[in-house]
Amino acid sequence: MAAYDKADLERRMAGAVESLKHDLNGLRTGRASTALLDPVTVEVYGSHMPLAQVATVSVPEPRMLSVQVWDKSNVGPVEKAIRSAGLGLNPINDGQTLRLPIPDLTEERRKELAKLAGKYAEASRIAVRNVRRDGMDSLKTDEKKGVISEDERKRHETEVQKLTDATVADLDAAAAAKEKEILGK
Structure with a gap:
């Protein structure tokens, strides 16, 4: 001791x-927050990585998150990881950017x-x-x-x-x- x-x-x-x-x-309220996606991990390059290591997350509007994926080949895995994270978010794919509207609770x-x-x-x-x-x-x-x-x-x-x-x-x-x-x- x-x-x-x-x-x-x-x-x-x-x-x-x-x-x-x-x-x-990390708990979702009615407003968008980049911290909302902190727990999301993405399976890319043969391993699980935090979302922050494969994309930039920003808040362009109070009820919208934007995820700019750096490598175009990772857009699919990032979208899948966000959908399966249990956050109730449905990404909209805009090429290399995913838009995440924050629904009302x-x-x-x-x-x-x-x-x-x-x-x-x-x-x-x-x-x-x-x-x-x-x-x-x-x-x-x-x-x-x-x-x-x-x-x-x-x-x-x-x-x-x-x-x-x-x-x-x-x-x-x-x-x-x-x-x-x-x-x-």
């Missing part, structure tokens, strides 16, 4: 917040996406609580080894709990904002 390292705990908790924000960006789909945002947030809260547990464990170990006193351990535990509370508040705020965006309220 490593000695207590506040900077490491802060870094790991901040990583959980960033991970949640990245996951939430049904109320049912909005509720599913809001629920998914909640699941992502809960997974992040669990990750943060695990980081807190690691910090508390290392403080107890340091106290047993005589590296720190009981008073220092208690003071550091209070710091760790404050950091945890602040991080969970950030996670909750990000999830609430995304749910509000998804539900259109």
